[in-house]
Amino acid sequence: TDTVCLTSYRPHGLTHLFDSTTIWQACRATSAATTFFDPIAIGPYGEEFVDGALGANNPVYALWTQAQRVWGDDRLRTNLRCLVSIGTGVPAQRAVRDDVLGIRATLTSLATETEKTAEQFRRDKADLDNEGRYYRFNVSHGLEDVGLAESTKQREIAAATGKYVASQDVFRQMKACASGLARNQYFGPFKTPFTLDGVPASNNFVPRPSDTVELEKCLLPSRLRARQTRRVFVLYGLGGVGKTQLAVDFARSHQAMFSSVFWLDGRSEDRLKQSIAACIAKIPEGQVPSAYRCWAKSRGRDELDAAVASVIEWLARPDNGDWLLIFDNVDQCWTEQGGTTVMYDLRQYLPGDHGSVLVTTRLSRLAQLGESRRLRKADLALARDIIERWHGAELGECQRPRTPSAIL
Numbered sequence: 001t002d003t004v005c006l007t008s009y010r011p012h013g014l015t016h017l018f019d020s021t022t023i024w025q026a027c028r029a030t031s032a033a034t035t036f037f038d039p040i041a042i043g044p045y046g047e048e049f050v051d052g053a054l055g056a057n058n059p060v061y062a063l064w065t066q067a068q069r070v071w072g073d074d075r076l077r078t079n080l081r082c083l084v085s086i087g088t089g090v091p092a093q094r095a096v097r098d099d100v101l102g103i104r105a106t107l108t109s110l111a112t113e114t115e116k117t118a119e120q121f122r123r124d125k126a127d128l129d130n131e132g133r134y135y136r137f138n139v140s141h142g143l144e145d146v147g148l149a150e151s152t153k154q155r156e157i158a159a160a161t162g163k164y165v166a167s168q169d170v171f172r173q174m175k176a177c178a179s180g181l182a183r184n185q186y187f188g189p190f191k192t193p194f195t196l197d198g199v200p201a202s203n204n205f206v207p208r209p210s211d212t213v214e215l216e217k218c219l220l221p222s223r224l225r226a227r228q229t230r231r232v233f234v235l236y237g238l239g240g241v242g243k244t245q246l247a248v249d250f251a252r253s254h255q256a257m258f259s260s261v262f263w264l265d266g267r268s269e270d271r272l273k274q275s276i277a278a279c280i281a282k283i284p285e286g287q288v289p290s291a292y293r294c295w296a297k298s299r300g301r302d303e304l305d306a307a308v309a310s311v312i313e314w315l316a317r318p319d320n321g322d323w324l325l326i327f328d329n330v331d332q333c334w335t336e337q338g339g340t341t342v343m344y345d346l347r348q349y350l351p352g353d354h355g356s357v358l359v360t361t362r363l364s365r366l367a368q369l370g371e372s373r374r375l376r377k378a379d380l381a382l383a384r385d386i387i388e389r390w391h392g393a394e395l396g397e398c399q400r401p402r403t404p405s406a407i408l
Contacts (some may be wrong), residue, residue, distance in 0.1 A: 003056045004032070004049070005066050012069045017043050058114035060085050078188060078319060080133055082180035085121075087138030087162070089112050089146065114138070131188075135177040139164040190320045192260040192282040199248060199263050199328075208246060211235075211375060215250050218371045219356040220257055221322045230350065232357045232370025241375050245361040247326050250358070258356065261322040266330035266359075269344035276349065277307035281396045288314050307350075316352030323355045330361045 005011070010018055016218060025042045029049035030038055032408040047263050050252040060083075067076050088273050118136045128134035142160025147152050218233045219384045235243050247255070253263050260282070264275040315323060330346055350357060359366060364374070 003052060003059075003062055005062055007066070009070075011066075016045070017047075018367075020044055058085070058087070060117065064121075064125075077127070080128070082176060082177065083128065083134045084120060084181075085134075085136045087118065087136070089139045089143030090115055090141070090142060132180055133178055135173055135180075137170070137174070139335050146381065151299040161327065171285070187291065188259075188319070189284060189287070190259045190323075192284070194255040194261055195282075196251060196261075196263055199304040200244060201255050207249065208242070208375075211246055212250060212253075212374060212375050214371075215246075215358065216254070219250075219358060220254060221356065230353050230355060230357065232350070232359070234359045234361065234367045234369055235375055236361050236364050236367060236372060237375035239362055244328055246375065247328060247358055247360050251324065251326060255324075258322055258324040259320065259328070262323070263326050263328065266327040266346070266361075272327070272344070272349065273304055276311050278303055279309060279311050283311070283314060286401075312349065312351045315355060318354075321354035323354075324352075325357050325360045327357065330359050331363060331367065 004017070006021055006029065007018060014066075015179065020043050025040065028040050029042060030051055031037065032050045034050055037050075039050045041048050052059060052062075063083075064076075067080075071079070115138065118138070122129050122134065125134060139160050142163065143157065146157060165174070215233055215235075219231050234245065237243055251261050251263070262276075262279045262282075263269040280288055288310045290304075292310050314320065315325075327346065327349075346359070346366070357370070359369065366372075
């Protein structure tokens with residue numbers, strides 16, 4: 001007999017069962033326990049199915065194989081957030097008797113043994129276990145003598161399960177599992193702490209939903225994309241119109257979706273380099289050369305360039321693709337103190353071919369870097385919300401601005 005997965009998604013290879021099997025038939029097949037229920041014939045060829053007790057009573061390997069076929073091994077191991085395996089109780093250990101009936105009974109018992117499979121999977125996927133991405137829960141005592149047909153022993157089942165869950169070790173594992181399930185996604189070793197220290201922020205920011213939606217569509221990571229691509233959004237408009245505050249709000253609202261969020265000062269190339277080099281302090285130990293962690297603004301130009309290169313190289317790693325870089329106030333043309341006009345090319349600071357990049361600028365020509373949106377002056381409704389937020393109270397009829405230009 002072969003193990004067959006009756007899926008709710010279109011599988012690779014033969015699809016005749018997917019096209020013809022109904023939900024009730026799939027449920028009936030998976031509950032057709034041998035000696036209790038007859039097999040069920042389904043599909044266009046009348047194939048007979050019983051439950052998986054003899055071949056996959058613990059179907060964790062079948063699950064893993066299916067997931068590999070859908071996402072591929074590398075993407076599965078990188079993106080898997082949490083895998084939870086739940087058993088039906090550890091069976092009793094029974095010695096093999098010499099008589100034929102005894103051997104048959106022991107073989108039947110072995111067929112329902114799931115802990116060996118669970119332990120083998122734990123060893124095979126030790127990285128998942130060590131990283132808190134694989135959990136196995138199975139009542140260890142009290143269910144050894146509860147048979148498949150003994151549904152009347154609900155009280156014994158509940159008591160044994162309650163005692164198991166109350167164990168300190170199990171409770172700790174369940175809390176860790178819940179935390180793993182609650183997080184938006186898994187970032188592996190590349191997760192950095194989120195801070196926007198020194199970034200200008202306003203307590204009176206008024207959301208701009210239509211603009212935020214455009215940022216979300218472009219910049220938020222998606223596991224459904226066939227391949228990684230760089231996502232660039234250029235937010236441009238007049239000075240003071242709210243570009244920086246919109247970027248701050250986006251970063252704070254969605255930081256959990258990214259492995260790292262780095263805010264970079266784009267007002268000049270030197271400021272930009274210093275901002276990039278300062279990111280080293282957030283990168284986990286051992287992922288960039290330790291010599292660059294002592295980098296400081298007082299060091300020479302060569303040390304600064306080397307630190308910048310190490311950060312860009314870290315961001316460009318193929319398996320590190322869920323970060324967000326915010327280049328704020330990128331006005332490529334400006335005048336230095338001596339009166340010299342200087343330019344720099346932002347493209348040389350965009351790492352690899354993946355990740356999310358948000359640029360705020362007054363220069364509309366930077367829109368060619370990716371998707372873009374011009375942030376315009378507030379309309380009447382938004383203007384009123386801004387005034388009321390700063391005023392701290394609703395405006396009376398006589399106080400309401402007649403046009404947006406009255407307050408901008």
